[in-house]
Amino acid sequence: RQGCDLICLLLVLPVCFAAINIKELNEVLYDVSLEGVPVGFEHFSLSASVTSVDDVSLPEFTMQENAHTVLMASAFGQRFVCSLPSADHQRSTVYDSTVNLDVRLVAEVVAAAFYARSCIRKNLGWWTYELCYGKHIEQLHLEGSDDVGTVLSLGHFVGNLPLPYFVPKVGTQLYFEQHYADGSECDVTHKSRSSTVRFICDELLATSEAYIDTVYERSSCEYVLTVKTGSLCKLSAFRPVGRPQTALTVMCRPTLDHGGAMRYVRSLITDQQNRREKSELIERLVAKADSIQRQRFARKRTTFNTPRAEHRAMLDEKRLRKKFNDLMKLASRLNADLEGVTYADVQVFDDIHEMEVMQVMKMRIVRICIGILWIAIGIANSFQ
Known part of the structure; x- marks a missing residue:
């Protein structure tokens, strides 16, 4: 809960400096880290002889807010000192061109998300949509796990579409599309239903994961399915443009008054x-x-x-x-x-067996030493 409160405060933090950098809020990812060691106690240690808080000198800390350090408080009244990272030069602005991308290679990369499960479904109220990668798309009604009524075909796989012309902008992504045609007859146009499947990288998914995000009918009996996959993120050209490589960490440590510091040392x-x-x-x-x-x-x-x-x-x-x-x-x-x-x-x-082995080895060594001793005595007697 305290982490959520701090995140909410961080979203309005720029107000403290009389300006809100909208571009930074849109482009930069932040991760709030709540440290357990209070401010001033980072290098504090107890000697083995300490048994009472009276034997300890409490560290002193004076807080001064600046552009990178602010004092904040949770909904429970606990105060924190937070260090704000600089977002400059830490976001990825590199975009890999699609010139050298082969459509067949992209299709194989996307297919990796369907190795374990070749078909995925999306329920949208009455209708459920099923995509079987590289095979077909169907629209059906389910009651429980059973199909009820007529199953409509939204198209059979025809082929991969060329990669679109893409101008990289912050917040945009390159996508890959496939065309499905020759589905069930449309009641409106009396033509076969058809679909376009648009695959988009989702960095939160594993390589073997994919799901249908949206389905919409752009014209009568012509459908567009947006599918998010983890495998497509393996190709850097398909990753979101302008995202930082890693989230920037906002480090927050609790700050204690004298009584709180005493309780902390006692603990x-x-x-x-x-x-x-x-x-x-x-x-x-x-x-x-x-x-x-x-x-x-x-x-x-x-x-x-x-x-x-x-x-x-x-x-x-x-x-x-x-x-x-x-x-x-x-x-x-x-x-x-x-x-x-x-x-x-x-x-x-x-280790009882090891003890037995060690005892046997000791006895052997003793016997060898005794034998060597008798040999030495015999040699000494021969010279007398």
Whole structure:
């Protein structure tokens, strides 16, 4: 809600400077970013020893409005300091000529939007219009998912039309058209119905997406369908003229009075204490898990003389393994919370086998060292 309020304020912001740049409002895209760190606290940090707000020196900030920094407020009374970017030299004015564009290439690019779904529909009240790319256009009435009554053909695919002569202007787009003819007979002209399909780039769509935007009858039984696709945007000549490559970010940070700053610092201290407690708890959990692994390893080296003892050892191993997994999962969940990431309940790595391998390697190394020692003693005795 606060973001929406700020956007509305930004739309009337030029009034503050006694002039409204209509061209800039039409051509430039803005994106409001609300930062969580208040003004003046950008480089603020707490030392590990801080436990009270009385131990902290609050940063001071003096706000001075200018052409690029303004003070604003949301509907809830929260004040923000917003940094306004410069729109100069950041908008795209380059237009790629259509001279080297081949109509067949353009048609193939548009077809990419219909690979997953070859037919698209548009409901306009009583009638529903269906376009099957490169095949036909139909007008039908639907009740639920069923066709009711006569299906009218608005034309079958004839071919691609030449690219139109296009003079690039801000807010305009080049389009690509196809012609469909030989549809159902028209009751008015007694001629076959026909249609023109006009394809336009929509940068908000994925390459595989397309939809019928408008349908209108420019004369009796002659239709024009406007279809927006994402794939056509792959050809830069079809993108909107004069749009900035990326939206310009308006950075807004909350500004706090003395009381608000005190509350903010208290929240930082509380968060730091919670993080410290969680870190200490994680260390204790990992230490307990390590102790359990050592117990399991010691039990695996024990020789059992009776089946009953072996069965009891299996139950103990199952209990210890579950306890180890629970401890490590809890430690992982707490660590994910500390890092600010989503916890995934993953398989816990059980290093008991690694411990066994390490023990075997240690025993081998000990035997080798003992063997080398005996050889050295034998060599020394031979020289005496």
